[in-house]
Amino acid sequence: MHISVKEMNRVDLVEVNGRIDSSTAPELGQTLSGQIDAGTVNIVVDLSGVDYMSSAGLRELVSALKRVKNSGGDVRLCNPSERAMEVLELAGLSSIFQIFDDPVVAVGSF
Amino acid sequence: MFILTDLHIQIVMAAFAVLIGILALTALLNQPKILTVRLPANLESANTLYNYLLAFCRDLDIEEQCLFHCRLALDEACTNIVQHAYQNQASGTIKVLIRYANPTFTIVLTDYGEPRQLYASDDLAPARSLEEVSPGGLGLFLIHRVMDRVSYRSGTGANRLMMVKHCLPGHAVTPSR
Numbered sequence: 251m252h253i254s255v256k257e258m259n260r261v262d263l264v265e266v267n268g269r270i271d272s273s274t275a276p277e278l279g280q281t282l283s284g285q286i287d288a289g290t291v292n293i294v295v296d297l298s299g300v301d302y303m304s305s306a307g308l309r310e311l312v313s314a315l316k317r318v319k320n321s322g323g324d325v326r327l328c329n330p331s332e333r334a335m336e337v338l339e340l341a342g343l344s345s346i347f348q349i350f351d352d353p354v355v356a357v358g359s360f
Numbered sequence: 361m362f363i364l365t366d367l368h369i370q371i372v373m374a375a376f377a378v379l380i381g382i383l384a385l386t387a388l389l390n391q392p393k394i395l396t397v398r399l400p401a402n403l404e405s406a407n408t409l410y411n412y413l414l415a416f417c418r419d420l421d422i423e424e425q426c427l428f429h430c431r432l433a434l435d436e437a438c439t440n441i442v443q444h445a446y447q448n449q450a451s452g453t454i455k456v457l458i459r460y461a462n463p464t465f466t467i468v469l470t471d472y473g474e475p476r477q478l479y480a481s482d483d484l485a486p487a488r489s490l491e492e493v494s495p496g497g498l499g500l501f502l503i504h505r506v507m508d509r510v511s512y513r514s515g516t517g518a519n520r521l522m523m524v525k526h527c528l529p530g531h532a533v534t535p536s537r
Contacts, residue, residue, distance in 0.1 A: 272439040273403040304406075304435050305498040312493050319490065333428060340505045341498060346490050 252299075253281050261292045261360050263353060267299030270307030270334075279310040282325075286314065291323025294356040298329035303337050315347065324348065328356040392461035393420070401445075401452035401471065406438040409456060416458055426527035429506035430465055433523050436499035437469050445473030445519060465525040475514035478521070 251268035262285050270278055285293060293314065297303070315325040326348045330338065338344040350356035395416050399405040410431050417427055438454060446452035455470040478500060504510055509524040 269407070271403075271406060271435055272443075273407065302431070304432060304439070305502055306439065308498060312490070316490060316493075336428075337432070337502070340502055343493065346493065 251277060253278060255281065255285065257290075258357060261294055261357050262290045263294045263296060263357060265296040265299065268301065270300055270303040270310075272304060272306040275304075275306035275310050278307065279313065282310060282314040283317075286317050291318045291321045292360045293318065293323070293325045294328050294350075294353060294360075295325060296328045296353050296356075297334045298331060300331050300334045303334045305337075305341065307334075308337065308341055308343060311347070312343065324360070326350060326356050326359060328353045392459055394460075395458045396456065398453055398455050400450065401442050401454050401473070402450060403439060403442055405442070405454060406435040409434050409438055412456075413458065416460070420460060422460075422527055426465070426525060430467065430525055433503045433507050433525070434467060434469075436503050437467075437521055437523065440476075440478075440499055441469060441471045441473065441519075441521075444476045445471045447474070463527045465527060467523045467525075469521045471519050472517055473519065475519050478510075478512040 251266065251270060251274040253267075254265045256263040256265070264281060264285070266278060268274070282293065282295075295311065300307075311325060311327070318325055327338075328350045329352065330349065335344070335349075338347070338349075348356075348359070350359065393416070395412060397409075397412055399408060413427070413431060413434060434456075441454055442448060442452075452471065452473050457466075457468040457470075459466040459468075503523065507523040507525050509522075511522045513520050513522075
């Protein structure tokens with residue numbers, strides 16, 4: 251898994267590529283926590299490069315969402331791959347996140 | 361009046377021979393394919409299992425959706441064993457059996473750690489709001505969503521999780537639940 255973070259004015263764009271499972275999800279969690287600890291409350295997570303995501307990945311996303319919601323922020327998802335989207339839907343979480351097709355639109359939504 | 365000649369008998373016998381040949385070929389093609397593997401109980405083993413599954417399915421006519429569901433269930437089950445049965449201690453092992461008899465996958469994971477409570481599918485419900493989302497139980501919930509039958513049994517020092525998935529051609533994209 252590879253993660254890159256682009257810090258913008260009011261939003262951080264976190265691009266994730268590869269596989270998010272129980273062995274890699276902690277890295278995603280640490281990245282999101284690090285950004286939140288640094289004061290970011292608006293985060294877009296680009297999942298277009300994620301070819302597989304298990305419940306471990308969902309937990310990290312939900313955990314980050316709960317943290318920023320408490321501070322009036324949001325975690326929004328962008329362009330999830332077909333498999334990532336299916337896991338979100340299977341878990342009943344697709345309605346909990348705002349999901350966008352385009353990172354520009356997702357970032358602009360804040 | 362019909363007269364049974366040698367030619368008639370030969371035709372009937374040839375038809376029988378063809379029929380028996382077809383039945384034998386069908387039985388041969390439907391022979392179950394089985395893989396058993398024993399892995400160390402760690403989180404990396406979930407991905408190792410996926411590689412085994414991919415190799416296992418290479419010459420099978422399996423739709424990608426079904427393969428994905430089996431991968432997800434294997435991953436979640438393996439993670440559950442590592443984190444809960446063995447509580448992340450590295451000394452445990454997981455025995456895995458994957459059986460495919462067209463069109464059904466049967467996957468059995470056996471561990472020798474702590475027995476745990478795996479809820480019946482009826483006890484699991486999707487979250488409706490962020491407040492309802494609980495970090496625990498999500499993996500088990502996904503297993504029940506993607507597999508057609510799930511059973512769990514503990515006894516004589518071993519815990520056995522069996523998951524069954526039917527991979528019919530044109531199988532519904534949305535798993536039943």
